[in-house]
Amino acid sequence: MGEFTVTGLRVVREAARSGSFTRAAERLGYTNRIDVAVLSGDPDRPGDTTFEPLLDDSLFLAVHPAHRLATRASVAVAELRAEPWITGSNDIGSTLLGAWSGPSWHPRIAHTARDWIAKLGLVSAGLGVTIVPGLAVSALPARLSIIRIDDPQAHRPTHLAYRSGTIPPDHPFLEALRDTAATLAADIRARLRT
Template identity: 50%
Template sequence: MGEFTIVGLRVVQEAARSGSFSTAAENLGYTQSAVSRQIALMEQAAGRALFERHARGVRATDAGRILLRHAETVLGGLGSARQELDELTARTPATLRVGAFSTAMAALVPRSIAATASRLARVPLREGTSPRLVSAVARGRLDLAVVTETRNIPADTEIEPLLDDPLLIAVAPDHPLADRTSVTPAQLRGERWIAGSTEVSGTLLGAWRDAAWEPEIAFVARDWFAKIGLVATGMGSTVVPGIAVPVLPPGIALVRIDHPAAARTTSVVHRGVDSAGQVFIEALRDAAADLAAEVRHRLR
């Protein structure tokens, strides 16, 4: 039998409130599969079903209502604790060393810094790849880091998911795919790609790779502005994460990739943080939810 988790309790609570796993996923900024996975883990911990599945949604079972009652107490207590910690942090501005991968630095991290500006005296930033950032957290050189890759995480490092971020194809407004809402990997065959390296397996985004074909790298550009500039002039396509959408020019067309792998989980890693760190992580969660909503609006 598994254990109850705070993330799982939040998911159960939101699913019960909305009466729908899909609505709960949208409200929390998760994919429906992530919500279903959390519900399954909570049902495993409870040893029985927590929801009755119906054609029009879900409804809590007797066991679900028992867990919800306790979830309200637990989450409410955590909310009270966070409020007290917020008040303490407000009285004592702190320094928090934050790391993040490049596209998280575009909007996610800046918005979180702005939201906590009155509570944090300084937020030294470090940009890097996820493995390097995880290593910096493990060595105590960073207090927390926003990452996408969570393999080989040290045992004493905590991982908290922020959102399941969709991967999108950015194309010029007159590109044949520009008017589509989504494409399959097969429809991307023959595209000219703009990537950070000719080694597709080692580059960060840029080109979509398929088991049936190798992408044609038309231009190599590590800088995001250079990539988008080349896309805007019709020189090729590039893969961008959803959290970068707010800083992309409005003329760039964005298309979803219809594939299970066309998403990556963005998480925050740390080795235990003080009240200032908890405040910042909460700001990251809020900013992540707002960004997920903006992506959905842009892709309508």
């Protein structure tokens, strides 16, 4: 988002790996102090919080440019079953691959890496493929091939959440978040066209 200055507003950027808005706030020490959050997935919804869809974040496949799928615009999930995967955890349910885990498919995890630089380095070395959120596509190295995944589960909802009564819905910061989400969606479309 770049810089954003508003009197009385302090911006703290944190990534919380919890599936719960409330637990993440507690873990970060912000219980009853978070007025605005951008959340991915399906978070819990405290009663004093307003949630609105911000972006339906599509999931994409990142592959090495010499990979057999590198020139494709899209790929079906069934074509990915034999791929060596690079994930953030051996627990498939906690990764972006979780949407496809089940009795009919157990992805073969070749490497685990907690941070994106390591994951993308492994992909760049041709050691496997990984799922990337659409929000990250415009920032990915141009040398990687990014492929749309043809599956209705290949997305994660991203919400704007704000405490009711603490910040008005038309606050300039909320408007900036909405505008940034729209710009990111356009950047994703542009990257996939090239």
